[in-house]
Every structure is written in C-alpha cells, then in structure tokens.
Amino acid sequence: MVDLVWLIPAFPLAGFLILTFGGRRLGEPGAGWLATGAMAGSFLATVGVFLEMSGRDGHDRRSVTTLFEWVPAGDLTVDVGFLADPLSLTMCLFITGVGALIHLYSIGYMHGDGGFRRFFAYLNLFAFAMLMLVLGDNLLITFLGWEGVGACSYLLISFWFTDEANASAGKKAFITNRIGDWGFMVAIFMTFSTFGSIAYVDVLDTTATGTVATSTATFIAVMLFVGAIGKSAQFPLYLWLPDAMAGPTPVSALIHAATMVTSGIYLLTRVNPIIADAADWVPTLIAWTGAGTALFAATIAVAQRDIKKVLAYSTISQLGYMFLAVGCGAYVAAVFHMVTHAFFKALLFLGSGSVIHGMDGDQDMAHYGGLRRLMPITAGTFVIGWLAIAGVPPFAGFWSKDEILAFAWNENPLLWLVGLVTAVLTAFYMTRLVILTFFGRRRYADPRPDEVEAAWASATAAADAAVAAASAAVDAATADAEARGDDLTALEAVVAARDAHEQAVAARDGILAAAGARPEVEAIALEGAPDVGPVVDGLPEAVSSRADHHPHESPWTMVLPLVVLAALSVLGGLVQLPFAASTRRLEHWLEPTLFGNEVHLSLQGGTLWVLAVVAVAGGAVGILVAVLAYLKRRVDYRVFERPILAEAWRLDRRVADFMGGPGRVGFEATANFDSSVVDGAVNGVATMVRSEAGLLRRFHNGLVRTYAAGIGVGAVGLVVWFLSRTSF
C-alpha cells in the first residue's frame, strides 16, 4: 500500500483534468460531486498508507517511491518521487480529510454560480499541488507544489474576477508571495551547492550527522524561513492574507486557513536538522517573529467588523503560535496546533460562510445579531469552534495552545507572556464575533448609519427648497399686488404667502434643530434600532425590503461538514494528551522525522498545571470582558475598537503609500536603467555593426571588373606574403 502513495495526489489531478477537458457535460452539481469524490478517494488512499505505516517500527517509517527521473542534469538529478513518512502523512490526512469536507460544503455554497465547474477544477488542482508540496521527496518537488498552491490561491482569490477589487487582491497575494519564493529558491540553490543533492533523505541525513558548517546551515535556514513567512503570512509578509478574503468562503477555509498557509510550518518542521545546525539566533528569530505576529494580528482582529477579516487576522495570529512553537523547538506542538487549527478554523470559516450565505452575501457583523434561532446548526457548531479557538478545555484548541505556551515558558517566559496576552485577545475577539453574529438583537432590518445620514440630508435639503419656494411666492405676490394697485384680494394673497413662508422657515428650523440634537447613529447598534425620528419616511426602500428578509439555515451539504468538523474540534486533542508518554501519540508517531531535535520540557508537573490554569483563566477573562461589552453592555465597546486597530495599525496603507510614492520612483529608475543601459548596450552593438557595415558596403559596387581587380591584387598580395616568408 505504501507503494501506492502516488495515488494520493493522482485522484485530485484526475479530477482536475476531467473537469477541465471533459467537463462540459458535467454541470451543477455533477462537477462538485466528481471533485468531492476525487478528494474522498485521495483521503481513502491516505488512510490506507497511514494504516500500513503506523504498524511499522519508528526507523522503518520512511518510504521513498520514485516515479521517474525528472531533471537529469550533470551532477543534479531530480526525481519525481514521494516521501511517505509520519510528517507528510499527517499533513496528507488533514489536507484530504478537511479538503473533502470543504469540497462537499462548496457544492451547497457555490450553488447557482456561473463558474461552478471552474471552481471545482481549481479546487482539485489546488489539492493536487498541496499534496505534491507535502509528499515531494526533494526540495524541487516541494517548490513545484509551493508555486502550484500559490497559483491556485491567485486563481481562487480572484475567482469573481469581474470585480476589480477581487482581481487586485489575487495579484497582491501572488506578488507578496514572490518575496518568500525568492528565499525558498535561494535556499534550494544553496542546498544543492552544499550537499550536491536536494533530496530530503540525503540532505537531512547528512545534516543530522552534524557535519555541515554552522554558517551554511544558518544561511539555508534563514532563506527557508523567508520562504515560510511569505507563504504562512507572518510579519512583515502577512499583508496579502486579509485581502485574500475576497475569494469565496470555502477557499478561505481550505487554502487560507487549513492547508496552504501551514506549508511554511511544514517546511520548517521538515528541515529541522538544518535549523538545529544553524546559529542559535535563528530559532530565536523564528520564535519572536511568531510571537510578535500572533500578538499583532490579534490586536487587529479585535476591531474588524467584516466577519471574514476577523477570521483572517485570527488565522495569522494562530500561525504565529505555530512559528513560536517551531522556534522553541516544539515541532510536535507546532504540528499538533496545525492539525487542531485546521479543524476549528475550517469550521469557523465554513460557519461564517453559512452565515454569509444566509445573509445574502453581507459580511458586516454590524448587520448580524440574533441569528442563533434562525440558523441553529450553524450557531451550535460555530460555538464549538469558538470554544476550541478560545482555549476552553477540553476542546481541541486548548490542548495544542497549552502545549505551545508550556514550551514558550520553557524557552523564555517573555515569549510565554506574549502568547498569553494573545490568548486573552483571541478569546475576546472570538467571543465578540460570536455575540455580534448569533446573540443580541437582530440588526439586519435596522436603517444603517449612511442611510440615516442620507435621509437627514435629504430632509434638510427638502426644507431648504420649501423655504426658497415660499420666499419666491412672497415676492411674486408682492409684485402682483403692486401691479394691481394694492387691490384687496392681492393684499390678502401677499399676507397668505408671508404666512406660508413663515411656516416653511419654522419647519426648516425644526428639522435643523432635530438634526442638531439627534443621537449619533452607532456603528454597531447594540442597544436598539437607531432613532430616525422625523425622517423615517426619507429612508431608502432597501430598509423596508430588508425587513422582509429571513436568514435561513443552509442545505445539508453545507451543514454536514460543519457537524463533522465540530466533532473533530471537540475530539482533536485526543491525539496528543500531555498526561503520560502513552497518550502523547502524535509525538511518538512523528519522532522518526524529528531526528531527536525536539526540545524536551524541563518543567515540573506542578508548573505545567499552573501554566494551564493561568492560560484558561486568561481565556476566561477575554470571554468575560467581551460578554460585558457586547452582550451585557456594561462597558462601552468603543473602548476596544480603536480606529487604528480597525485600520490594521495603518501598516498596509503605509506600504501602499511607500510603494506608490518613493518606491515607485525606485521602480521607475530600475525600469529606466533597463530600457536605457541594458537595452542601450544591446541596441548599441546592433547600431555599431550597422554603421560599420555601411562603410564596407561601398566596396560592393556591382562592377564585376572591380572584383576581378580585387582578386588580382589579393593574389599578388598573397604571393608577396608567401615570398616574404620564404627564406632563400
């Protein structure tokens, strides 16, 4: 069965090819079922390989299956081969398992979309590339998958490409990832020049013996880290992930939460011997980047109103935890959190997709509220995902996050503190999200701030117009009265017009006074519907039509994956319980791929208990504060939602400003250098040849006798030359 490991990526590839080339007749929902079936087949193949592999001893749990020689080039030989070992199989299990569920979900979510078949073709292509990434037995195959998932990410973010914003979000993701890919490529070149091979088996076994120079290992590790922070959206290359939410929600769940963004952690875990051989500051750099990103992204998530943006920043934050774990040498904890995060974050994204689906595409949480009665299954499963990510025992997220925090304490208590603050913030913003979406009063039918403002503005304008009209009527009546020589009826008309004018002025003053005294419309109307007072008739029709809208529970294809993922989010912790060696199943299973580089906790059991209790208490504080602010309204929520946080510390805009301003000058200078110096050199050579040829052209005058003379002179010249060389 292990020899059949190629079946795992073959299923989605076949699905992609069928959908692309033969899929005309497969409409909706046939295309979706075919793609889902391909993923299910891939999952079954993975389970088959996993079952055989798990029966083997530790040192036997590695199998390389070479399909064919791909690049035979001198010393460099690259095979298309698959490395089946505990790490790659763990990745494959959740990629294909969660992937199949998300495919199933997409059948319901993409219902009625014009690009239904195209969507599933891309999804299957993505799954193929992702599986190549984790299964490849050398760096180049991994890089192939790495670029493949990047391309699919681009295609799927800008899936609804007719909207300019979606198209540019896709481009942003692709271009930001270029920086990381550059690091990865340099690392591959360096690996080849150091080891003479880029196959993992050769490289890692050589490195594990400790014969590689520290400087070389440091350089390769840093370059791979640059690649990893690009793909896994860590500071400062995280900017693309929030924009990637422009894609359909299943894409966000599959690519931008569960699978692709974890490939950076996979890569660093895979090359753990290189990191172990690198200078000491490399793991520290990784840990602090992760911890810093975790805290940074969590602060932004606190103030976002777009439900998917909250989850996007949350994903960046959770990926930061995984980097923190890798930096602390806790590879098992990183993989553990990767797995549980895949479960609960996919659940949260799919749940948010279900909500968006029920709300007809509205993503603003200010318009949600009270949805738990209308979407009970979505709400129930979402609550489980919330408890899991908030670190409430015994849900999956508690076990993995707690393990990472324990290792952080082991490494440096400051790292632990950052992780703890992040955990508190995580509990806060997720509770905020759940309350705003599923609890409180329904705000969907409320008039929105901009609508209320527009109604006030139009009422004021109407009053002004009435005053102007009445004033004009007074002038007309006065003129009429003068013309008719102060006739009695004309004078009465003037008096009536003046009265009407006074009334209009009074009405306008009333409106202006009401407008001046009106309560400010809250961005999120937690207390009650905004008071629209005298302008209720001026609201657009959209307001009353929204009142007729009834959010509905999603179809079974969308609900079933939610239920399965909720179950996994509850039970996911079982794979790695910290109580005894026998319950640390994941650690035991992964051991052969870690070459003994896994750090072991030097903490006493008592310390671990204290750390766990503090972490749970921190989560409880976060939940409590959010409940007080958003549900009980004892605290003004605007204290937390600072504008600078809502604008993501304005970093994105600064980067955009820089790139549009001074950066652009630099780019243009580069472009000018290219067009003037580089192109100039090339064109200059051509121009020089042209002008030289113009001189030579004169000799070719078309007179045959001149040529004959040339031959004669040449012959004489040759004779003279030969004679001069001859010594008599």
Add this chain to the structure above:
Amino acid sequence: MVVTTSWYLALAAVLFSMGAVGLLVRRNPLIMIMCVELMLNAVNLTFVSLGSDLGDLGGQLSVFFVLVVAASEVVVGLAVIVAIMRRRQGATADDLSVLRG
C-alpha cells in the same frame, strides 16, 4: 637555339597577363569571357610544360580538369550573356551593377 621550359613559362606569363589586363580593361562581356579563356589556357601551358619538364603526369592530368571546367564555364557564361543581350541590347559589364550594395 634550344627551346627550354623557361620559354614556355615566359609565353604563358605573357598570355596570362594579356588575359588579365583584357579582363580588367574591356567592357564587352564576350571579350571578357575570351580573356578568361586566355588566362586559363596560359595556366594549362604552364601545367603541361612543367609536367613534361618534371616527368610528372599529374601536370597533364590537371589540364583535362581545367579544360572541363573552362568548357562548362563557357556554357554557363555564354547562356548568361545571351540572356542579358536579349533583355538589353549592347549592354556592357559595367551596366550590369544591379547587385551593388
């Protein structure tokens, strides 16, 4: 008076020079081809005289090659000249300069 090989070589040199000068100074294509023939035959004369002087049959053998080449050259050259004359009456070699650069 003994006619030695040098006499033949001198004659060949004179013939070759006449041909070469004729080729350079005359403009009539037909005359130019005749001049080329003169030069070729001057070379033939050196071949046979030196071949006989050195007792080497190779010299006489070369003459046959030169004759064959000269014959085919005349065939092609005359055909070209006839074709040109049909098109342009009284054309000289200097008029035919279409291929100048």
